[in-house]
Amino acid sequence: MTVDPHTAPSVTDPDLQGQASSWDDFRSTLRAAGVEAVVEAHRAFSRDLARAWDRPIRLLWIDGDHTYAGAKEDIDLFRRHLADGAIVALHDVLHTFEGPIRVFVEELLASDDFGPAGLCGSIGWAQYRPRDSGRWRAARVALGRRAARLIPLVQRGRELRGLAKLRYKLLRALVPHAAPDPAAWVRMVS
Numbered sequence: 782m783t784v785d786p787h788t789a790p791s792v793t794d795p796d797l798q799g800q801a802s803s804w805d806d807f808r809s810t811l812r813a814a815g816v817e818a819v820v821e822a823h824r825a826f827s828r829d830l831a832r833a834w835d836r837p838i839r840l841l842w843i844d845g846d847h848t849y850a851g852a853k854e855d856i857d858l859f860r861r862h863l864a865d866g867a868i869v870a871l872h873d874v875l876h877t878f879e880g881p882i883r884v885f886v887e888e889l890l891a892s893d894d895f896g897p898a899g900l901c902g903s904i905g906w907a908q909y910r911p912r913d914s915g916r917w918r919a920a921r922v923a924l925g926r927r928a929a930r931l932i933p934l935v936q937r938g939r940e941l942r943g944l945a946k947l948r949y950k951l952l953r954a955l956v957p958h959a960a961p962d963p964a965a966w967v968r969m970v971s
């Protein structure tokens with residue numbers, strides 16, 4: 782299932798280059814990948830879809846409105862539908878948008894509803910397992926401490942320049958974000 786209004790309503794959106802919508806490009810990408818018949822695509826804002834949503838979610842991919850209000854709204858609206866063991870992943874966590882990094886740190890890493898967690902490049906992920914998250918707590922909190930140092934630098938939509946930019950890059954390099962070994966990752970979340 783996907784949800785996107787396909788009208789580039791926020792600063793993080795793709796450049797439509799004169800087109801009114803990315804809908805046709807999206808459909809042809811699905812067709813080219815041979816998955817058009819199995820993808821349930823909603824042309825809407827996530828908050829409008831959430832109102833009537835009533836199915837369990839096993840993978841929640843958040844890559845919509847990257848403002849803090851937008852990303853927080855997405856996790857708030859959909860977290861109640863997470864199935865035990867679900868993966869939540871956010872794009873652009875190690876980018877200078879305020880939303881993804883704050884939601885990753887404050888809503889996922891700081892919450893005992895989540896067990897294993899990490900970053901693969903700029904994708905931040907965590908597994909929803911409220912019943913047995915304890916053994917991952919220390920690792921999750923340690924990652925949160927490092928990642929949280931980026932937040933003051935990206936708050937209020939500041940454009941980073943000079944020393945602030947250098948500081949951001951240094952602090953970002955100290956946040957572990959190498960791709961995990963796929964087999965080890967699957968064992969961890971199984």
Ligand SMILES: C[S@@+](CC[C@H](N)C(=O)[O-])C[C@H]1O[C@@H](n2cnc3c(N)ncnc32)[C@H](O)[C@@H]1O
Pocket residue numbers: 784785786787788789790791793794795825826827828844845846851
């Ligand atoms: C950074 S782009 C990512 C698009 C897509 N996930 C990809 O990787 O190509 C952000 C997308 O979020 C969509 N978007 C912005 N606000 C949204 C909202 N409130 N609900 C759903 N989608 C939204 C935009 O239309 C845009 O297509």
